[in-house]
Amino acid sequence: MNSYSSNVMINKNTFLRLGILFSFFFALGTQDLKATHIVGGDLTYRCLGNNVYELKLTMRRDCFQGAVDAQFDNPASIGIYDGSNHKLLTNLIGYPDGQLLINFNADDTLNEFLVSDCSVISGDVCIHTTMYVKTIILPYRATGYTLAYQRCCRNGSLNNIIDPLNTGLTIVAELSGPAQLECNSSPQFLAYPPIYLCVNKDINFDDHAIDFEGDSLVYSLCTPYAGGDRDHNKPQPPPEPPYNLVTWKPPYSLANLMGGVPLKIDPKTGLLTGKPNTVGQFVIGVCVTAYKKGTNIMTGTTRRDFQFNVRMCRDVPVANFSAPALDCNNSSLTVNFNNQSALADDYLWLFDYPSHSDTSILFNPSHTYATEGFYQVALIVSDSGMFCHDTIIHTVGVFNSQINADFNYDVSSCGENGITLNV
Numbered sequence: 001m002n003s004y005s006s007n008v009m010i011n012k013n014t015f016l017r018l019g020i021l022f023s024f025f026f027a028l029g030t031q032d033l034k035a036t037h038i039v040g041g042d043l044t045y046r047c048l049g050n051n052v053y054e055l056k057l058t059m060r061r062d063c064f065q066g067a068v069d070a071q072f073d074n075p076a077s078i079g080i081y082d083g084s085n086h087k088l089l090t091n092l093i094g095y096p097d098g099q100l101l102i103n104f105n106a107d108d109t110l111n112e113f114l115v116s117d118c119s120v121i122s123g124d125v126c127i128h129t130t131m132y133v134k135t136i137i138l139p140y141r142a143t144g145y146t147l148a149y150q151r152c153c154r155n156g157s158l159n160n161i162i163d164p165l166n167t168g169l170t171i172v173a174e175l176s177g178p179a180q181l182e183c184n185s186s187p188q189f190l191a192y193p194p195i196y197l198c199v200n201k202d203i204n205f206d207d208h209a210i211d212f213e214g215d216s217l218v219y220s221l222c223t224p225y226a227g228g229d230r231d232h233n234k235p236q237p238p239p240e241p242p243y244n245l246v247t248w249k250p251p252y253s254l255a256n257l258m259g260g261v262p263l264k265i266d267p268k269t270g271l272l273t274g275k276p277n278t279v280g281q282f283v284i285g286v287c288v289t290a291y292k293k294g295t296n297i298m299t300g301t302t303r304r305d306f307q308f309n310v311r312m313c314r315d316v317p318v319a320n321f322s323a324p325a326l327d328c329n330n331s332s333l334t335v336n337f338n339n340q341s342a343l344a345d346d347y348l349w350l351f352d353y354p355s356h357s358d359t360s361i362l363f364n365p366s367h368t369y370a371t372e373g374f375y376q377v378a379l380i381v382s383d384s385g386m387f388c389h390d391t392i393i394h395t396v397g398v399f400n401s402q403i404n405a406d407f408n409y410d411v412s413s414c415g416e417n418g419i420t421l422n423v
Contacts, residue, residue: 037061039127039156040192040306043078043147043173046212047183051140055100056133057171058150060192060306063128072103076132076149077236083144083176086241094137099237102132117318118388120196132246138166144176144300150238152228159280160252169230169305170243178292179299185212186302187288193272193306198313199279203263207286207304215290215299219270220261223254224285224305246283258282258308276310284308317344319381319392327396333398334368337377342391344381353378357367372399 002143003027004096031158039060057076078100088098138145152168154161161167187209197203211217225243228235236305248254257263260277272286289301320340327335339347351358351367353376356365369375382389 019339020273024048031042038151038169039399040304041149041169041171042189042302042304043149043171044186044188044302045173045175045184046188048135049183051137051180053138053175054133054135054370055102056131056149057102058129058131059149059151059335060127060129062155063126071388072104072128073151073234073236074105074132075101077101077234078236078241079148079150079408080136080138081146081148081240082141083146083174085143086146088237090091091147092137092139097237100134100136101236104130104132108291119314120198120313121314130340130409133382138180140177142177144174146173146241147173148238148243148308150227150235150243152233153230154283155281157281158307159278160257160282162247162249164283166229167246168233170227170238170305171305172241172243174223174300176298176300176304177299179290182213182292182299184290184292184299185213186300187211187290188213189288189302189304193284193308197276197308197310199310200260200275200277201313203272203274203276205272206270207265209271209288209302210292213293215293217270217282218289218291219220219265219267220287220289221254221265222287222303223248223256224283224286224303233366252282257284258310275310276325279310281309282308314383314387315343316387316388317381317390318342319344319385319390320381321377321379321392321394323377323394323396324398325395326399328397328401330397330398331400333370333372333400334366335396335398337364337367337379339364339379341379341381341390343383345384346382346386350378350380369398372401373397 022237023301038061041057041059041262043055043057048054054056055078057078061070061072063076080092080095080098080100081087082089090096090098092098129388148170150168154164154167154169160162189209193205195209223245226246227238227243253337255262258274258276258278263274263284265272284306286304287301290299291297292299300366318341321340322340325337337349347361347363349360349365350356360367374395376393378393380389380391
């Protein structure tokens, strides 16, 4: 079993201790940090029948480095536009200014922490996530609707876009005419991809969405929308489509979002793969387009905007060994230990843990005990830089005792109920 020991700085949890794997931030200048805010988000809808739709806007911000005045919007504004000519619809009953305002609900907010351990190089991270949820009546419109939310600004530490501190994001959902006729809901993304990745390690993340109607979904990487700047950081309502795209910073592009083995997404399954070779922070966009089941009729596209953070990671040592749990015929009281640890460079054996009187630094040591008995044996391993530690403890029993099974008997009676023995 594994254990902790403050005397030898044992840290059993050699991997990341975390609530949920999300963003990290590199060392930045004070000016950049004060302007950081946006991490990502998406906008989806669910048809409730009779032209009533439930809208859900998910927003994520940096709660450690975000500017004091860059809190969640209260209220958040979702603009309502014609799906064809993109004009703001100011004639909708109940929404005369063409926007749906959703109040901020602190109860729908979650702080998600990533606590760095020895395995990665960087500090702790906190991501603030909230969901704005509200119903809206959208009468049938043959040209459909475009729904949009806009906010500034992105983190200044981003590597793959130009001028991130003056670049916001626009989150868009499309509701087509055919989708309205079918009371269709947009695809719903599941868990966000891990924002923390290791440099030169494979990415394999299942980023698929679910569709309530069983429509066919096609996945693609897409360039995120920009939106807003520091002078117009939360327009209410947002300006009309079409929206500008973020500008990729060479050598990055949609075909090379992070460097290394390019990030790709399987169009049928939503599996994200790649292998980044650069430490940094990167904007990623994923689009999922829905087609009515069994047809080529497109019902809409849902976009997700998020960040990947690539860190330098250390291989974490794992302690393990084998030894006889009980040795009853050991005349020398010597025990041989078989080291089965992985990714370790240094070893410390404590043969009578927690005592430090009998130790060894050999890979596969032998130890002779002075007396018979049961002993706790601890193996503490670390990497060459002594950054990461792990420990495991086994109990071994060593005895020099010859135990011979024997007994005598005679038959005292024999009757209907069997034979009675005197032992």
